[in-house]
Amino acid sequence: MLIHKQPLERLVVAIFEAVGCRVDEARCVAEHLVEANLVGHDSHGVIRIPPYIAWVREGKLFANREPKIALATDSIALVDGQLGFGQVMARHVTRLAIEMAGRHGIAAVALANSGHVGRVGAWAAQAAAAGFVSLCFVNTSGGGILVAPTGGFDRRLSANPIAIAVPVRGGPPLLVDISTCAIAEGKIRVAFNKGHNVPAGAIIDAEGRPTTDPRVFYADPPGAILPFGGHKGYGLGVMVEMLAGALTGGGCSKLGVPRLEQAMLSVLLDPRKFQAEDVFATEVRRYIEFVKSSRTVAPGGEILMPGEPEERSRAARTKNGIELDEKTWSQIVATADSVGLPADKVQELIGA
Ligand SMILES: NC(=O)c1ccc[n+]([C@@H]2O[C@H](COP(=O)([O-])OP(=O)(O)OC[C@H]3O[C@@H](n4cnc5c(N)ncnc54)[C@H](O)[C@@H]3O)[C@@H](O)[C@H]2O)c1
Structure with missing residues (x-):
């Protein structure tokens, strides 16, 4: 289609x-x-x-809920998402963080008790479009517990994505937008729907055996996702639990949570408060050009910056349409x- x-x-x-x-x-x-x-x-x-x-x-998710500010100082806010749609809540807290960081140079806004916030990069990009460096950390309090710790095979972490965006003058931002596990759960769902396998090294079955079959992941008892990059992804995942879970009040992953509640910590920095605007923008540009000047492994290959694959897909799919299986x-x-x-x-x- x-x-x-x-x-x-x-x-x-x-x-x-x-x-x-x-x-x-x-x-x-x-x-x-x-x-x-x-x-x-x-x-x-x-x-x-x-x-x-x-x-x-x-x-488990409620229409037309308004975000509730639980606490606000000059540069810190705690927002209760009231189990409303995560897109509405995340857009709201990002606007709030932009306002606060615009006044004070820095803002940390914690959203807890929200519906699924979706593609986290959207919120980092929203802040970058307003000129801010943005770091977003997202967890679930347990409704999305999916990931086994390094050395174990029981689910103990959520997918725990991190999105970091840096504005680039005259173009789309640099944007790293990744879960801290080897594969996002939604991608296992896409493979399951298409009858495809998932890449090796991404999931294990309920007994901890490596598999590429997405049906095993959704079996009863279910499998688990591995952290990306072994102990490094695992370590980042634990820290996302701390930042998005413990610090926001949303809570770290636990068993027996009947619904998907998400929490997000967004930290915004105004680069204009750190460097003259031109100095920062010029250094970002210079570095992009430097990275892209590396020799490529494949003859005639190309180096992409984080965020570029998404911009290319946006251009192609806006023109040609979106293919749905x-x-x-x-x-x-x-x-x-x-x-x-x-x-x-x-x-x-x-x-x-
Ligand atoms: N709300 C949630 O709970 C939740 C949980 C997990 C994932 N997610 C979302 O799922 C999406 C996918 O996550 P993922 O872990 O599968 O990400 P991924 O493995 O697809 O990696 C995406 C990132 O890698 C960069 N990238 C990809 N190829 C590149 C290349 N050749 N050169 C340079 N950069 C490159 C992209 O620009 C992007 O920043 C993200 O949008 C994430 O926010 C959300």
Whole structure:
């Protein structure tokens, strides 16, 4: 199924409105999910519609919740996401952090008790677009416990993504946006839906044996994801639990949490308070050119900066459309039907 950005967004807005979201909330969620597909992260795109709708139905995620400021100083804020849509909460706390860092040069905003915040890089990029360096750390308090510690095979950590963005004058930001595990859970779901294997070294079965079969990961008892890069990814994952879990009040991963609650710590720095604007921007540019001047392993190869693959995907998919596999599309159509948008209405919305 090949579909362009606007018709896909129209459909997603209609699905979330049908389940009770105000139109601004439905738009916020739709823009975020479709953007994740556009930049190539299908694992955090519209494949998330069926679980989000299921969570609303099960009373695990709530439409139209407002973020609640639990505490605010000049440069620190604690925000309660009230189990509302994570996209709405994360966009709100990023705006708040931009305002605070604009006044004081630095801001640390902690969001706890939120729905799934999706592609974390979107929030770091939002801050970079306003001129700030941004570091985001995200965990779940346990509803998303997936990852085994180095040397063990029981689930003890969440996927614990980190996104860091640095503004680049006249272009998209440098953006590192990675989970601290060997593969994002959404990518196992995509492989499962497509009937593909996952790369070796990413998952283990319930007894700790290495496997590439995504069905083993979703079996009963389930498998686990390994940290990326052995003890290094494991160490970063533990620190994300500390920053996004212990520090925000959202809590570190634990067993027996019935729903996916996410927490995010965002730290914003205003580079203009550290260096003259020109000095920073020139050094960032110089360094990008220096890195790209390395000889390439493949003859005629190219060196990309972090964030560039996403920008290339955005350009290509904006022009050519987003390819959704049959299983994902049929799950979205079934979910639409379940909220009162039958197949002919879906066709009308996507203009097919
Ligand atoms: N909300 C959550 O709980 C949650 C959990 C896990 C992951 N995620 C999201 O899942 C997405 C995917 O995570 P992932 O761990 O699979 O990331 P990934 O392995 O796809 O890596 C993506 C990062 O690597 C960079 N990159 C890729 N190829 C590159 C190259 N050749 N040269 C330079 N840089 C390159 C990209 O620009 C990007 O910064 C992210 O958007 C993340 O935020 C969210």
